[in-house]
Amino acid sequence: MRLIIREDPESVGEYIANYVCKRINDFNPSPERPFVLGLPTGSSPVPTYKALINLVKTGRLSFRNVITFNMDEYVGLPRDHPESYHSFMFRELFSHVDIPPENVNILDGNADDLVSECNDYERRIKQYGGVELFLAGIGEDGHIAFNEPGSSLTSRTRIKTLAYGTILANARFFNNDISAVPHMALTVGVQTVLDSREVVVVVTGQRKALAIAKAIEEGVNHLWTLSALQMHPWALIVVDEDATLELHVKTVKYFKSIEQVQEEVEKNQAELKKKKHAAVNGIN
Numbered sequence: 001m002r003l004i005i006r007e008d009p010e011s012v013g014e015y016i017a018n019y020v021c022k023r024i025n026d027f028n029p030s031p032e033r034p035f036v037l038g039l040p041t042g043s044s045p046v047p048t049y050k051a052l053i054n055l056v057k058t059g060r061l062s063f064r065n066v067i068t069f070n071m072d073e074y075v076g077l078p079r080d081h082p083e084s085y086h087s088f089m090f091r092e093l094f095s096h097v098d099i100p101p102e103n104v105n106i107l108d109g110n111a112d113d114l115v116s117e118c119n120d121y122e123r124r125i126k127q128y129g130g131v132e133l134f135l136a137g138i139g140e141d142g143h144i145a146f147n148e149p150g151s152s153l154t155s156r157t158r159i160k161t162l163a164y165g166t167i168l169a170n171a172r173f174f175n176n177d178i179s180a181v182p183h184m185a186l187t188v189g190v191q192t193v194l195d196s197r198e199v200v201v202v203v204t205g206q207r208k209a210l211a212i213a214k215a216i217e218e219g220v221n222h223l224w225t226l227s228a229l230q231m232h233p234w235a236l237i238v239v240d241e242d243a244t245l246e247l248h249v250k251t252v253k254y255f256k257s258i259e260q261v262q263e264e265v266e267k268n269q270a271e272l273k274k275k276k277h278a279a280v281n282g283i284n
């Protein structure tokens with residue numbers, strides 16, 4: 001697991017958007033071989049979505065051959081409710097980029113048969129060959145998607161009852177009216193996230209600091225489902241300074257130094273590649 005620390009939420013958003021953009025462009029997706037991207041909701045990914053929109057508007061990124069799967073959706077909230085994750089995604093990202101609407105997959109929290117809806121979601125992900133990169137967010141209790149504390153670390157897409165703390169935290173989106181917040185959601189499972197080739201998590205703000213410390217400095221634990229990423233071969237968490245407040249200074253310094261060494265390695269490799277290219281082409 002790598003940890004990248006940036007000054008503030010905007011710099012975190014810039015970093016992740018550039019990272020995702022590079023992954024998509026390197027993949028060179030086509031209609032026959034689309035890039036499958038998992039996406040979160042919440043306030044934390046908003047700066048990332050703004051930066052992604054900017055990359056599309058300036059011609060450096062296209063979503064034409066990108067298939068998306070969202071992490072979760074409330075149960076029973078009308079799809080056109082401003083706080084449904086469906087509305088959120090179109091408002092914050094999809095309406096501003098060139099993604100064909102048929103490439104968007106969001107769980108239907110109003111389906112007649114919610115169990116079939118969840119099973120079908122897993123089937124659709126498999127049908128596309130799995131998720132290439134799952135961009136995720138977390139709650140204050142360290143839940144990834146809506147995998148609340150105690151969720152099985154081998155869980156798949158299913159119906160979840162929300163923790164009271166999550167209902168309270170999300171009341172801010174419902175005029176602080178707790179009774180208006182749905183109590184159930186459909187969510188991809190921890191294992192669904194672990195199955196993707198790469199996971200990138202956006203975490204900003206002091207209120208997530210404890211979850212970050214638990215997930216990074218302590219063991220894998222179902223009470224902090226983000227910690228399951230310790231079992232993933234290619235996981236990256238990008239945080240702002242505020243989200244590091246509960247980490248040991250030693251941990252912060254360690255991950256900062258790793259990033260620095262990595263940058264030097266990449267720079268040296270790029271120079272070596274340039275020299276080899278020049279030698280092959282007889283350029284001094």
Ligand SMILES: N[C@@H]1[C@@H](O)[C@H](O)[C@@H](COP(=O)(O)O)O[C@@H]1O
Nearest residue numbers: 041042043044137138139145146
């Ligand atoms: N189900 C979503 C999560 O997927 C999301 O990660 C979290 C973070 O929200 P925020 O970024 O607003 O803190 O909100 C909800 O709980």
